[in-house]
Amino acid sequence: MNLPNKLTMLRVILIPFFVFFLLTPDFPDxxxxxxxxxxxxxxxTDLLDGKIARRYNMVTNFGKFMDPLADKLLVCSALICLxxxxxxxxxxxxxxIAREFIISGFRLVAAEQNIVIAASYWGKFKTTxxxxxxxxxxxxxxxxxxxxxxxxxxxxxxxxTVISLADxxxxxxxxxxxxx
Numbered sequence: 501m502n503l504p505n506k507l508t509m510l511r512v513i514l515i516p517f518f519v520f521f522l523l524t525p526d527f528p529d530x531x532x533x534x535x536x537x538x539x540x541x542x543x544x545t546d547l548l549d550g551k552i553a554r555r556y557n558m559v560t561n562f563g564k565f566m567d568p569l570a571d572k573l574l575v576c577s578a579l580i581c582l583x584x585x586x587x588x589x590x591x592x593x594x595x596x597i598a599r600e601f602i603i604s605g606f607r608l609v610a611a612e613q614n615i616v617i618a619a620s621y622w623g624k625f626k627t628t629x630x631x632x633x634x635x636x637x638x639x640x641x642x643x644x645x646x647x648x649x650x651x652x653x654x655x656x657x658x659x660x661t662v663i664s665l666a667d668x669x670x671x672x673x674x675x676x677x678x679x680x
């Protein structure tokens with residue numbers, strides 16, 4: 501297993517630790533800080549694994565499959581936990597997760613037709629803002645500026661979720677045409 505794939509697997513392995521420290525009442529004063537550090541480290545592995553894989557020609561089928569899955573697992577886990585700690589409305593999480601299911605299904609249909617749907621800039625922006633939103637919401641500093649930043653990042657992430665979905669669907673509408 502090459503380094504980019506190890507980084508991807510590290511991201512998956514970190515998820516239960518992230519969830520534990522975010523949700524456990526055993527660390528009421530500092531659990532969210534440990535969870536934030538774990539989330540940031542996991543998010544950075546996403547940035548690193550892709551850069552290393554492309555730069556050193558280490559792209560593998562395992563990485564093509566597992567990297568986006570690891571991203572979805574990390575972000576979806578965080579979003580669901582934020583519902584639990586009452587920092588994020590369920591409807592927002594449902595919309596974001598629904599987009600991920602739609603794009604994943606869309607990619608499966610495309611793969612059956614030997615079409616590769618690459619990540620778009622809108623999707624990359626969406627992921628970046630979702631991760632920033634998650635960090636700000638987890639930290640939840642008791643300050644109006646922090647609350648405003650969390651709300652702003654939530655709305656931006658939500659808008660980018662919808663925009664990136666529309667972008668994928670419009671650019672790849674031929675994938676859904678019936679094959680004869």
